Amino acid sequence: MNASRPMLQSDDASTHAGEQAVKFLVADLQTGLEHHDADRYDARFADNVLWGSPFGATVRGYEALHAIHARFHAKGVAESSRFEVENVLVPAPDVAIAQVRRVSSGAAEAPSVASGVPNAGAFSEMALYVLVRHDGQWWLAAGQNTPIRPQQSEEHRS
Numbered sequence: 001m002n003a004s005r006p007m008l009q010s011d012d013a014s015t016h017a018g019e020q021a022v023k024f025l026v027a028d029l030q031t032g033l034e035h036h037d038a039d040r041y042d043a044r045f046a047d048n049v050l051w052g053s054p055f056g057a058t059v060r061g062y063e064a065l066h067a068i069h070a071r072f073h074a075k076g077v078a079e080s081s082r083f084e085v086e087n088v089l090v091p092a093p094d095v096a097i098a099q100v101r102r103v104s105s106g107a108a109e110a111p112s113v114a115s116g117v118p119n120a121g122a123f124s125e126m127a128l129y130v131l132v133r134h135d136g137q138w139w140l141a142a143g144q145n146t147p148i149r150p151q152q153s154e155e156h157r158s
Contacts, residue, residue: 008091018096019088021131021138026083026100033081038070045140046132052144054125080105086126094133101126101148124148 009015025044032041042065051059059065071077086099103124130142 008089010090010093014093015090017093017133018090018131018138021096021133022085022088022098022100022129024138025098025129025131025140026085029100030083032073033083036073036076038066038073041073042066042069044131044138046134049140050142054123054145054147081124096131096138098129098131099126100129102145 010018028040028043032038032043042062045062045065047062048060049062049065051065053059059068081102081104084101084103086101088099089097091097101124125145125147127146128142128144129140131138132141133139
């Protein structure tokens with residue numbers, strides 16, 4: 001290990017708190033999705049959240065993002081999925097960074113993305129979430145979703 005390259009990690013208690021915050025976020029996402037409830041889905045999003053969609057759109061702010069999610073949930077556009085926490089890093093006591101996989105229940109039947117162009121079928125995605133604790137409450141500060149392409153070769157995964 002390079003002596004000038006820091007290991008970013010927090011103490012055990014802070015790491016546990018950050019990991020729990022990610023679990024609670026994922027539970028709200030799952031419940032919101034299952035019940036078509038955008039309020040529950042977005043419950044832990046900060047007012048100035050930064051969001052990147054799986055198709056390259058960017059959204060800044062809770063109101064703008066919540067309006068999009070409310071439309072998706074009202075129309076039933078959000079497909080049945082399950083969320084899986086892949087990795088959590090707590091580099092500082094009040095910051096948690098998580099990789100969370102959303103696996104579409106239809107992903108086995110329909111490809112996610114072909115040649116970089118989204119199709120009408122089901123797709124799964126990997127999200128990178130940044131949570132920040134503010135006044136004792138954990139909030140999602142940023143999220144970036146990336147489609148998971150089926151059967152990617154090892155050389156194209158990084």
